[in-house]
Amino acid sequence: MADRDDAEDRLRKIEAITDAALAHMTADALYDELLGRVRDLLETDTATLLLLDRSGRHLLATAAVGIEEEVRQGAQVPVGRGFAGRIAVSRNPLVIDHVDETTVANPLLWEHGLNALAGVPLIVAGDLLGVLHVGTLTPRRFTDDDLSLLQMVADRLALAAHTRVSLVERAAAEALQRSLLPEVLPEVPGLSFAARYIPGAASGVGGDWYDVFELPGDRVGIVMGDVVGHGLPAAVVMGRLRSALRAYALIIDDPREVLSMLHRKATHFEGGAMATVCYAVIDPDREHVALALAGHPPPVLAEPDGTVMVTAGPPGPPIGFPGHESRCTNTTVTLRPGAVMCFYTDGLVERRDSTIDVGIARLTAAVAPADPDTVCARVMARMIGARPAQDDVALLVVRRNIPA
Amino acid sequence: MTEFAHGDDDAGGVGTLTADITERDGVVIVNIAGELDMATVRTVDPLLDDAVGRGRPVVVDMTGLTFFSSTGLTVLARLDEHRRLAALDLRLVADQRAVILPLQLTGLEHLFPVHATLDDALASIHDGGRSG
Numbered sequence: 001m002a003d004r005d006d007a008e009d010r011l012r013k014i015e016a017i018t019d020a021a022l023a024h025m026t027a028d029a030l031y032d033e034l035l036g037r038v039r040d041l042l043e044t045d046t047a048t049l050l051l052l053d054r055s056g057r058h059l060l061a062t063a064a065v066g067i068e069e070e071v072r073q074g075a076q077v078p079v080g081r082g083f084a085g086r087i088a089v090s091r092n093p094l095v096i097d098h099v100d101e102t103t104v105a106n107p108l109l110w111e112h113g114l115n116a117l118a119g120v121p122l123i124v125a126g127d128l129l130g131v132l133h134v135g136t137l138t139p140r141r142f143t144d145d146d147l148s149l150l151q152m153v154a155d156r157l158a159l160a161a162h163t164r165v166s167l168v169e170r171a172a173a174e175a176l177q178r179s180l181l182p183e184v185l186p187e188v189p190g191l192s193f194a195a196r197y198i199p200g201a202a203s204g205v206g207g208d209w210y211d212v213f214e215l216p217g218d219r220v221g222i223v224m225g226d227v228v229g230h231g232l233p234a235a236v237v238m239g240r241l242r243s244a245l246r247a248y249a250l251i252i253d254d255p256r257e258v259l260s261m262l263h264r265k266a267t268h269f270e271g272g273a274m275a276t277v278c279y280a281v282i283d284p285d286r287e288h289v290a291l292a293l294a295g296h297p298p299p300v301l302a303e304p305d306g307t308v309m310v311t312a313g314p315p316g317p318p319i320g321f322p323g324h325e326s327r328c329t330n331t332t333v334t335l336r337p338g339a340v341m342c343f344y345t346d347g348l349v350e351r352r353d354s355t356i357d358v359g360i361a362r363l364t365a366a367v368a369p370a371d372p373d374t375v376c377a378r379v380m381a382r383m384i385g386a387r388p389a390q391d392d393v394a395l396l397v398v399r400r401n402i403p404a
Numbered sequence: 405m406t407e408f409a410h411g412d413d414d415a416g417g418v419g420t421l422t423a424d425i426t427e428r429d430g431v432v433i434v435n436i437a438g439e440l441d442m443a444t445v446r447t448v449d450p451l452l453d454d455a456v457g458r459g460r461p462v463v464v465d466m467t468g469l470t471f472f473s474s475t476g477l478t479v480l481a482r483l484d485e486h487r488r489l490a491a492l493d494l495r496l497v498a499d500q501r502a503v504i505l506p507l508q509l510t511g512l513e514h515l516f517p518v519h520a521t522l523d524d525a526l527a528s529i530h531d532g533g534r535s536g
Contacts, residue, residue: 315509322485352439355501
């Protein structure tokens with residue numbers, strides 16, 4: 001019991017600093033503070049935090065006390081190899097009582113003269129984030145209590161690391177997303193535009209994007225896309241696809257061909273990334289819109305007489321869907337003076353309590369041949385209302401102006 | 405953050421999903437029911453890995469799904485990859501709009517053999533086995 005009381009007392013010391021510090025310290029300062037505490041409490045000589053890199057293949061020394069050169073030299077351990085690498089794979093605590101090239105991957109550890117090591121995994125919500133280990137210069141038998149205390153500290157570090165990554169990534173994703181959506185839609189003769197974008201309440205920003213650009217020969221390109229996934233990875237893929245699509249649009253006239261090239265680019269360079277995309281080109285007379293869909297819901301057309309319909313033929317598979325050629329087809333839509341076309345992502349029409357055709361029907365009921373900004377406001381009011389959108393919502397409305 | 409979302413929390417747009425795996429007549433049947441979204445898709449991944457790793461035909465029964473978000477695309481892409489690279493004999497089962505419409509809208513309905521009932525899917529596998 002005395003041991004347990006002692007362990008609980010030690011844990012309280014860790015908890016005290018963690019809870020107070022989480023709010024006020026930067027994550028790096030918190031890591032150093034917690035590592036210092038765990039080293040003191042367990043009476044070890046070193047404590048090291050290694051975090052999994054983005055590839056998931058390496059553990060990077062992120063913070064260390066007693067062996068600071070690990071961090072300064074950017075030490076990294078392949079997952080599966082060495083002491084920390086084995087913990088990362090097994091996700092179980094590990095203790096070793098001799099440190100040499102047969103038991104650890106990082107030469108700094110034996111060069112430093114470490115004798116015994118105890119390590120535990122950092123896991124949050126089932127995901128491995130990294131490994132925490134402590135080492136002694138003198139022989140040491142780590143007890144189960146030592147390991148459970150180490151695991152408790154690791155759990156707290158994991159939470160701090162996770163929070164930091166989440167906050168940093170969320171901020172980066174928002175900044176990236178904002179920088180990639182047009183600040184002002186272009187002024188194009190014969191057309192007027194309006195758009196809305198709302199990040200998902202549950203997910204933060206995702207990879208929804210829209211784009212409007214002028215093309216050679218007085219044509220206008222319109223893009224509505226939705227990268228599968230959320231957060232920073234989706235925003236990064238979105239940025240790449242957006243640039244690539246613009247580049248192909250500049251040299252290829254045919255929307256179907258542009259999407260086909262985009263698909264090739266995505267499957268070759270962005271393995272695993274997928275996006276649904278609608279790409280439309282409006283001709284110089286503003287009379288015709290050629291459009292192609294890659295896994296994306298079809299635009300809605302409101303005719304000047306108030307007739308509203310879903311446009312576009314069958315979609316091809318999403319951009320980046322592996323193992324298949326792009327199979328998009330072109331559809332040509334006639335845009336009469338005063339007509340409105342409404343492009344959107346599935347967040348606008350998807351609901352958990354009804355099927356997507358119901359959402360699209362509600363959208364067609366909300367679209368009218370009016371000023372684009374009015375249409376956007378009306379659609380958002382009818383489709384989103386007062387409840388926060390779960391998923392990202394992007395909406396782009398284009399109108400063919402009525403000649404004065 | 406979504407990483408904290410678990411399938412058993414029905415608040416805040418996080419759905420519930422149940423998934424299990426059985427075998428019948430040499431066919432692996434993965435049954436997925438509930439809402440397939442960003443948070444719950446993690447429940448499915450290990451089961452599908454298990455299923456496709458058994459070296460037998462796989463039927464993914466989705467008739468119990470009430471919501472199929474675009475996250476479902478990643479599940480379909482993985483299944484399709486197994487089908488192409490490991491010559492997996494794969495059938496999907498779904499007859500409800502909650503699944504069929506997303507398959508149509510994403511242009512994937514022709515890439516997968518979709519059957520209306522589990523019995524249809526099983527029969528097609530056994531027919532295929534005899535004729536092949």
